Amino acid sequence: MTRNTGAPEAPDSTDAAYTELPMPDTLSIHSGQLPRQATLMTVVFAAAIGAVGGLILGAGPTVIVLLAWAIFLVALTTWSTIVEGRRKGTDRLVNAMVWSTFVIAMLPLLSLLWTVITKGGPVLTPDFLSRDMTGFAALGQGGGIYHAIMGTIMVTGIAAIIAIPVGVFTAIYLVEYGAASRLAKMITFLVDVMTGIPSIVSGLFAISLFIVITGDPLPRLGIGGGVALALLMIPTVVRSVEEMLKLVPDDLREASYALGVPKWRTIVKVVLPTAVAGIVTGITLAIARVAGETAPLLLIVGTFPSANWNPFDGAVQTLPVYIYTSLNGTTDPKYGDIWTDRVWGAALVLIIIVMALNLIARIIGNIFAPKTGR
Amino acid sequence: MAKSIDVKDLDIYYGDFLAVQGVNVHIKARSVTAFIGPSGCGKSTVLRSLNRMHEVIPGARVEGKVVVDGQSLYGAGVDPVAVRRQIGMVFQRPNPFPTMSIYENVLAGNRLNARKMKKSEADTIVEKSLRGANLWNEVKDRLSKPGMGLSGGQQQRLCIARAIAVEPEVLLMDEPCSALDPISTSAVEDLIHELKSDYTIVIVTHNMQQAARVSDDTGFFNLKAVGEPGHLVEFNPTTKVFSNPEEPATEAYISGRFG
Ligand SMILES: Nc1ncnc2c1ncn2[C@@H]1O[C@H](COP(=O)(O)OP(=O)(O)O)[C@@H](O)[C@H]1O
Numbered sequence: 175m176t177r178n179t180g181a182p183e184a185p186d187s188t189d190a191a192y193t194e195l196p197m198p199d200t201l202s203i204h205s206g207q208l209p210r211q212a213t214l215m216t217v218v219f220a221a222a223i224g225a226v227g228g229l230i231l232g233a234g235p236t237v238i239v240l241l242a243w244a245i246f247l248v249a250l251t252t253w254s255t256i257v258e259g260r261r262k263g264t265d266r267l268v269n270a271m272v273w274s275t276f277v278i279a280m281l282p283l284l285s286l287l288w289t290v291i292t293k294g295g296p297v298l299t300p301d302f303l304s305r306d307m308t309g310f311a312a313l314g315q316g317g318g319i320y321h322a323i324m325g326t327i328m329v330t331g332i333a334a335i336i337a338i339p340v341g342v343f344t345a346i347y348l349v350e351y352g353a354a355s356r357l358a359k360m361i362t363f364l365v366d367v368m369t370g371i372p373s374i375v376s377g378l379f380a381i382s383l384f385i386v387i388t389g390d391p392l393p394r395l396g397i398g399g400g401v402a403l404a405l406l407m408i409p410t411v412v413r414s415v416e417e418m419l420k421l422v423p424d425d426l427r428e429a430s431y432a433l434g435v436p437k438w439r440t441i442v443k444v445v446l447p448t449a450v451a452g453i454v455t456g457i458t459l460a461i462a463r464v465a466g467e468t469a470p471l472l473l474i475v476g477t478f479p480s481a482n483w484n485p486f487d488g489a490v491q492t493l494p495v496y497i498y499t500s501l502n503g504t505t506d507p508k509y510g511d512i513w514t515d516r517v518w519g520a521a522l523v524l525i526i527i528v529m530a531l532n533l534i535a536r537i538i539g540n541i542f543a544p545k546t547g548r
Numbered sequence: 549m550a551k552s553i554d555v556k557d558l559d560i561y562y563g564d565f566l567a568v569q570g571v572n573v574h575i576k577a578r579s580v581t582a583f584i585g586p587s588g589c590g591k592s593t594v595l596r597s598l599n600r601m602h603e604v605i606p607g608a609r610v611e612g613k614v615v616v617d618g619q620s621l622y623g624a625g626v627d628p629v630a631v632r633r634q635i636g637m638v639f640q641r642p643n644p645f646p647t648m649s650i651y652e653n654v655l656a657g658n659r660l661n662a663r664k665m666k667k668s669e670a671d672t673i674v675e676k677s678l679r680g681a682n683l684w685n686e687v688k689d690r691l692s693k694p695g696m697g698l699s700g701g702q703q704q705r706l707c708i709a710r711a712i713a714v715e716p717e718v719l720l721m722d723e724p725c726s727a728l729d730p731i732s733t734s735a736v737e738d739l740i741h742e743l744k745s746d747y748t749i750v751i752v753t754h755n756m757q758q759a760a761r762v763s764d765d766t767g768f769f770n771l772k773a774v775g776e777p778g779h780l781v782e783f784n785p786t787t788k789v790f791s792n793p794e795e796p797a798t799e800a801y802i803s804g805r806f807g
């Protein structure tokens with residue numbers, strides 16, 4: 175305490191109050207502690223007991239794991255409560271539960287990745303990636319998914335071209351212009367409803383739209399797939415961009431207005447750049463979500479054995495639909511194996527594309543994030 | 549370039565809510581005018597109506613007249629954007645643009661309006677404005693660093709530099725020091741003293757000592773009663789307001805007996 179009052183010797187009432195505070199009889203800030211490896215030790219202990227118990231009961235591995243898990247929770251909590259006290263014991267219990275749920279959530283994902291990679295990995299030869307299925311459909315060898323990869327990229331690209339401007343401008347209207355107006359509320363409601371559209375219905379919409387446009391009773395068009403996917407993408411884009419724009423503080427808008435900057439320039443030069451990281455991430459994730467969509471594409475783009483770059487004419491092969499149709503071949507008594515390989519290979523490529531999009535979203539997010547410079 | 553402001557019978561609304569009623573004031577050119585008064589009596593509201601920032605809030609509107617150098621701000625055909633280019637504003641919380649460097653922040657008023665200028669001209673404006681805001685020496689070696697990386701006081705002076713870079717006629721400041729420490733506050737107050745020779749300054753402050761230190765004229769705002777609109781109780785030269793106020797309410801407020 176460094177004070178510089180005129181009279182240093184003057185009795186300081188605050189200080190006096192401090193010294194008169196009654197000290198507690200025992201100031202206990204120490205408590206027991208489990209050894210550093212306690213969790214690991216308990217895991218081993220629980221696993222051993224679980225295994226032995228399970229074998230005695232003649233139970234299968236699932237029961238053994240569950241048994242060991244229950245023993246682990248009880249043992250660790252009891253041990254900790256006895257040695258460290260109730261608060262720490264509860265902490266360990268909750269901690270263990272959180273980790274357990276995390277593992278449960280990760281298991282299917284890892285198992286899925288593992289299966290697809292081990293089964294699909296060997297299939298991914300340069301040939302498989304650079305060839306299409308022309309003339310190979312009925313053969314027991316060869317062929318590839320080049321056409322399906324390109325089809326997926328094209329159809330998803332069309333969807334993005336349609337959905338991004340519509341979604342971004344809708345979000346800008348909702349946040350910057352609509353405020354609490356009736357129209358904005360209605361749009362928000364409709365967007366929410368759109369989020370719930372089953373994908374097959376969006377495919378039906380696209381197909382009926384193009385029946386009207388082309389007059390063909392069963393149109394097969396790449397652009398139709400783009401429209402169907404865009405329909406699924408728009409609500410996601412609107413929602414995520416809207417959230418990001420709302421995060422931009424009003425202070426910044428006012429700072430810009432106060433400099434005599436018109437509203438539209440404020441939006442373009444201040445609001446959007448401030449939110450761009452989140453916007454780009456949201457859009458990329460929306461693209462990733464629809465890239466694996468199957469049902470609407472099955473209806474409107476159909477299948478085709480080779481690459482079709484013309485979205486306005488004829489069927490286009492896409493990865494999800496390729497996987498779906500190839501599945502029929504896997505039961506073939508003679509060529510079942512090769513079809514199975516093709517399915518796994520295509521599935522792996524689809525996962526890689528979606529993961530790459532996710533990764534790109536993260537990288538872009540980092541690049542554009544506002545710099546704090548500390 | 550500084551200009552005087554005349555406010556006549558100004559009523560300010562938020563939707564149907566009358567926030568401030570019947571303000572009449574003459575703000576002299578090249579002087580500092582302070583608005584003091586308890587929280588919620590409408591100081592910020594009046595300030596924001598002086599450069600048409602008030603109407604940025606949905607439903608907000610104004611009745612009455614604000615005349616700057618003979619021109620009515622709320623007249624027909626007046627472009628609020630043009631008004632704001634002439635009458636700059638500094639806010640309570642420092643708000644530099646997070647996506648921009650210090651250099652770009654100072655130039656924001658020009659760049660955002662897509663004014664083309666040469667690099668040398670831009671450099672001159674940046675240096676002049678930062679010097680004007682007493683910030684040049686602290687940041688001259690890191691102009692390309694983000695504006696958000698500065699301390700609170702520096703950020704506020706950066707915002708002042710940004711506001712004077714567009715060379716406005718009038719500078720409005722809404723509690724510019726309330727988020728700052730005493731040292732930064734005194735830096736900003738020194739700055740206000742210097743800016744007075746070129747600009748008409750209106751400053752809202754909670755701090756009566758600050759009003760007494762920096763201003764030439766002081767306006768005291770208060771609520772007529774709880775639940776009633778705010779109004780201007782007294783407007784006089786600062787020395788008079790603080791030594792010999794006309795109204796008993798002013799006397800009570802500055803002597804700390806209420807508010
Ligand atoms: N955005 C707003 N919407 C509605 N009422 C507001 C808004 N801002 C301020 N008010 C009201 O206007 C009155 C004056 O507020 P303000 O000008 O911020 O006071 P001061 O700056 O003197 O503290 C207060 O009653 C306040 O509740």
Ligand SMILES: [Mg+2]
Binds near residue numbers: 591592593722
């Ligand atoms: Mg205020």
